Each structure stands twice: as structure tokens, then as C-alpha cells.
Amino acid sequence: MILLEARGLRFRHPGAAREALAGASLSVASGEVVAAIGPNAAGKSTLARLCCGLLAPQEGAISLQQAPMSRLGRRERARRVAFLPQNPPHDLSFTAREVALMGRAPHLGLWSLEGPHDLEIARSALDQFDALDLAERPVSQLSGGERQRVFLARAFAQEAALLVLDEPTAALDLSHQVLLVNALRRKAREGGGALLVLHDLALAGAACDRLALLDRGQVVAEGTPAEVLRPEVLSAVYGTPVEVVANPVTGQPLVAPRISR
């Protein structure tokens, strides 16, 4: 099943001189983890937001599980796609458990009261991200990495088929990055999918089924990591010479910028 289909997206932020996206297309099928990569201002975050319905494209079409985005109500949309922005708020006095429970919001009724089922989902989401011992602590008192894991738990607790995560690993240490990747792969196996916006090309190469390389608002390369992570393509897009070698153990492409000493 196609979880996300985006075609020909054009978007200009109000008051901006240039278009952020000039005809970008992307899809995520169930079982896939896709990453959008590219230099700054390539339009990755804008693309992510369009795919969640937070922004509306001036041209182009987006659909979630075959339903056009424009026809989906807010809550229905939130049940199909879960979004984690790049810098979630850090001054929350809510506890980790309460934040994880916020992920259940699209499923709750008029009075927004959670039931035991919701409490259990939030608990296991926190557990999945090794954050259960943080449950009663206010988020404002957590470190950057701890906070990120709580927000990831929240995104997963939403139980949406598609996850859209903007730079989810920025604050995470190595073990927790692996934790995230494993959680994503597990979700993919269960029929879900994810769209990640990543700066970390090594992680992109190792964790994702497909990559979309963006440059100045357009998808200039798309395919498996081996197909996209080629030195000539990357050097052109990033404007700096890079080397790509195969990881001796896994065979996955590893990207390294050429820096002379």
C-alpha cells in the first residue's frame, strides 16, 4: 500500500523571493523507510511539512493512503501521519508520560480523556525508546537526548501508519540512534513507513530503503542508497568534493567529505 504520494509539489513561503519547492515528487510505500537528504535550504523541511498537511502546496497533489490530503479532516490526517519537528519545545512542564500521552490526542473523544488502552500504548512507546524511567520527570528538566526520545515516543504513540521525522537523531547518542533505527525498521515490518529528513548521510545510507536527494527545491536523485550516494552526484549538489566508500562489513555506502590535512 502506498502510504504517501506527493507529485509535482511547488511551494513558496509567503514573502520569500524563491520557491522552496519547485516541482518535487516523492512516495513512501508501506514497509519503506525513506530519507530526504540534501544541503541546507534544499526544501527538505518544507517537503516534510507538506507531507504532513501542515502546509498546502500552491501546485501539486499529496495523498495519504490514497486519500487526497485536502479532503482529510485534521484528526483523520493526524491518525494517518505523525510528525516530529526539528526542534520540539524544551520548556514544557509536562512530564514525559504526559507528553507521550499527547500522541494519543487524535484518537480521543470530545473531553480528551485517555483510557487504559491509551495509557498502555504511551507506556510501551516510552519503553521502546528507553525512556520509561523518565516518565514522571518534567520534560524541561531532561537533557536534549532524553527529551528527543520522549518526543519520539509521542510520535510513535500516535499509531499513525506514516511517520515524518525532521532530523530525529540530532541530539541522540549512538546507542539511541540505533534504537530509533530499529524502531523504524520494526514499524516498517509491521506495514508502516517513515519519511526522515536527514543531514547525516551515513545514517541515511545505513538505515533507509530509499533516498531522495533534494537540491534547490527539486528532487535531483532518487533510489536506493547505492544509486543516490554517488560521489559525482553528491559533490555537485553539496558543492564540495566527497568520497563514497562501501562499509567493509555491511557493504552500505559511507559518505565522507574530502578534507586535506
Added chain:
Amino acid sequence: MILLLGLLLAAGPRQHLGPPAPAQVRRVVTLAPALSEIVLSLGALDRLVGVTRFDDDPRTSDLPRIGGYNDPQPEAVLAVKPDLALAEPAPANRGPVETLARLGIPVETFPLSRVADIEDAISGISALLGMQERGREVRAGLERARQEAREKARGRPRTRALLVFGLDPLVVAGPDGFAGELLRDAGGENAAGPNALPFFRLSAEAAVRAAPEVIVLCGVESPGGRPPIPGLTKTRVAVLRSTALMHPGPRLPEALADLAAALAR
């Protein structure tokens, strides 16, 4: 001072609120000192059962206090079980007065802005108390005193005066309030010019342009060492000894002689 002026300026007609007053009124509560004075002048001290905390007549010193001008306390009023309450209408005491009426206490309101109001209040209150005869006497006394003052002032040139009730801000009596009317009786000419209000604020500039011959201070102290109104440094200042002019009630005749003396050169 401002509180006093506040009540003195109250505008609103004579009104009755609440249930009708009984034929025999035995327990009266007054919500303003001037009204207590009227009751006392009628000789009805024995029927007065509650006064405001601002009442300073020694005859009322033993009576229970039921609150202030703007904040009569309904509970305290109820506790003295009155069969009539007398009030001066003012925006600030509307709420409590209405509450009293709603609770079943007959309320009569008497504005006291002008001498005619005061005389009406004397008549009205004396009628309520069944003491019309005495009321007529008190009114007559007031009229007599005014007549005498006017006689004494007849034929003499009028003195231009500012009758000052407040400094900083400057508040003066207008020609149409009871203070202004008594000023005229005593032979004065109100320098403050035409104004419908019994008391109003005057700017220092307007005071200078008014060019009074005398500044009469009523209830205010002359600031030591400097003229009370800047710009009128050469004008004679007279201070009223009696405070009767502050109370729009039967004590006004006391003020007339005092005023005349202040105006005399």
C-alpha cells in the same frame, strides 16, 4: 474633604424606594450627616437609631455607626431595625441603597445641592416624622436668616469673591449651589462665573482671569507662606471659621454671618 464634596454634589431627584414608610416612624437611620442634622434640628433625636461614621455631632456620639457615605453597610442597618432610611442619592451608594430597599426597608432620598433642596428635605423629613409644624419653623428660621443677610448687604457694592472648597485641585462653589446662593445672600458676587454645578474644578488661569477681590477658604487650610492660588498673590484671603457651610442642612444660617464678615473689607 473629597468625600464630603462628593456627597454634596450628588445629583438625583427626590425619590422613594422600597415599601411605603409606616404612618408612625419611630426608628430612623440616616446615611449622611446633613440628614442627621435635619432630624436633630426637628428635635427628633429620640427617633434616630443609626448614623454614618462621619457624623460628628456630639448628640449622636452614642448611636451605632452603619457605614459611610458611599458604603452604608446593609447588615449594620438591618441590625438597628429601622422603619425608615434617609439617604442622599449618589452614584457610589446606589447599590447599597437599592439593596436596603429590596430587603424591605423604606428609603427616602433627598438631594441637597441647593437651598431649595435643603428646604424641601426639611419639609419632607418633617412630614415623614409627623412633625410638620416643627419643620415649618426650621424652614422659616433658615429663610429669616437669609433675609436678614440680604438686608444687611442691600445698598452696598457687591464683593467679587471666590468661594474655595478645595486646593490642589482648585474646587470652587458655583452660583447655583447652596454655597453659592448663600454667598449671594451675604453680599458677594461669585467670581467663578456661570456654571450649573454646585461645585466644580477651576483652573488657575481661569481663577486669575476671574479677578476676585477676596478668596474665601472654606474647610481648607491656607498653605503657609504662599498664596493659595498661584497668580493671585495680591488678593486678600479670608478663612471661614465655621464649618457650617460644609453641611447642607439647617446649620447654614451660622455660615451667613461668617460669610458676611469674610466679605467685608
Added chain:
Amino acid sequence: MRRSAAARASLSIALLTPVVLAAVAVGLAVGAGELSLSGALRGREPDATVLFRLRLPRVLLAAEVGAALSVAGVALQALLRNPLADPFVFGLSGGAAIGIAVVTVASGSAIGLAATSAASFLGVLPAQLAAVAGAMAAALLIFTLGRARGQLEPARALLAGIVFNSFASALVLSVEAVLRPDQMQAVSLWLAGTLGYEAMPLLAGAGIALLLPALVLVALAGRLNLLSLGDEGAAALGVDVGRTRLLAFFAASAAVGIAVAFTGLVGFVGLIVPHAVRLVTGPDHRVVLPASALGGAAFLVLADALARVLFRGLGAEPPVGAVTAIVGAPLFVLLMRSRA
């Protein structure tokens, strides 16, 4: 806090209801004179009138107003994402003051005098309506000014509200030169916040009228929680951020308007009670809202009882708005320190 929000809200309500009842008992027991409860219940006068037609309505009014202002405070603090917001921050106090001043001036002019003298003492009603109308108009103005790109921007709205309030106070101060001293007194008393004695049917009507905005806010409580994730975070969870803000804003303004029509601007309650409650319950609005309603009711009832007792010997009462601050400030400091 392993309990669900529903359980914690119920617990708060269960714990605070006796507190409110105790406060009401204190409020009924205290007053300008001595009251015999048994006498009052047997119908002895004036005890019965004092109890049922003076103290009871007053205590109920204090409870209603305290609850309304606290709930509005919670909502506005969530809307503006600013813990310093109080119910009057949206220019409500400025607008109400202008309304009151305008009516007071008009009633002094020839035309106004004729109109209000006809009802004279009953002319209190035009002043109250003017205050509420002024408050609502100001709220609408600030809400419009505070919008940028179609969304309410908290910082902008807050700034607009503060600027408007300053403008309004300056206007009222200037009007003072035109008002007679007695009129100014009435305006000042209203601006300081006073609790009077109202008729029970009126209070019952106000209570029912306040239920609607209260229920709206309780229903929005979950969404208000989500607003703390930021506009994007909340939208991504399915919240219609614009509509939530609009509804919360108007519900809060309605609650404040109704309260203010009776009592004038009783300050401090709407600012402090939500904070005090949050120190104990945490930030979840589904718990904070009902707890603040009850806490605010108890607080104002007790503050009013204190106001009535404090100056009893002098036969006067300070305006309740002054007492809320005098009593509330040290209490709040104590609470903050005990939790630090």
C-alpha cells in the same frame, strides 16, 4: 502521577469541594454584626434576612466571580503561552473602565441626566452594560490587532493589550477632570472591584450563564494542553489551532464580562489562583481548569470574608480587589517557597 487525567481531575474536585464548602461556611458566619444561626433558621429577624438575603447572595457571588475569573485566567495563560497573563490583560479592564467612565460622564450631562434620572437609582444597569460592552469591544479590538497572517500571535496580542490598557487608564484619568468627585468615586470603587449584595434570581441567572463558557473551556482543556507543543506540534496532532484559540478566547472573555458586570475589576484572582493550582496539580489543563474554578471560588469567598471582618470595628470595608492582593500575595509566596 500514574493516574489518568480523569482520575486526577476527579480527585481535585473531591478534595476541593469541601474546601469551598468550608469557605462558604466561614463567609456566612462572618459579617458586620453578630448572627445567630439557629435564630436565622427559625426565621427570626433580622437574622434571617441577614443570612439569606445578604450573606448568602454575597458568598455565592464571590464564589461565582472567583471561579469565573480563575478559569478565564487559566485559559488566557494557555492562549498567550504566558504565565503573566490575567483576565484583564486583553484590554478587558481598559475597555470596561472606558465604558463605565463614558456612562458616568453621560449621566452627568443634561441628556444623560434626564435618561438616568428617570430610572435614577436603577440606572446602575446602564453602567454595568456599558462596562461589559466596553470590555467585549476592547477584547475584539485586541484580538484583531493581535493577529498576524490570520493567526493570533501571543506576543503581539499581549503587547496590544498592555498598550491598550495604558491608553485606557490615561483616558480615564483625563476624564476625571470632567467628572464630578462623586462620579469619580463611583468609578474608582468599580475599578477597584467590590462585591455587593445582589438578588438571588440574578445570581442564579449569572451562574447558569457562566456554565456555558466554563463547559466550553473544559472541553477545550485537552487541546489547550497540546498548544504547549507549539502551533505546529498541536496542528500535527489534529488540533485546529485557530479555532481553538478563538473559542477559548471568547469563552474566557464571556466569563470575565459576566463577572465584571457585577463586581468591577477584581484583580489578582485570575492571575494567582491558576499558578497556585498548577504548583500542586501540574500543568494538565484538564485538572487545572476544574481545580482553579473551585480554588478561585474558595479564595474569593475567604478574601471577601476577611474584607468584611478586617474593618468591622471601623464600620467600613476595603474593596475586595485590595484584599485579594493583600491576602493572596503572601499566601502565594509561601506556596512557591514550600514547593521550591
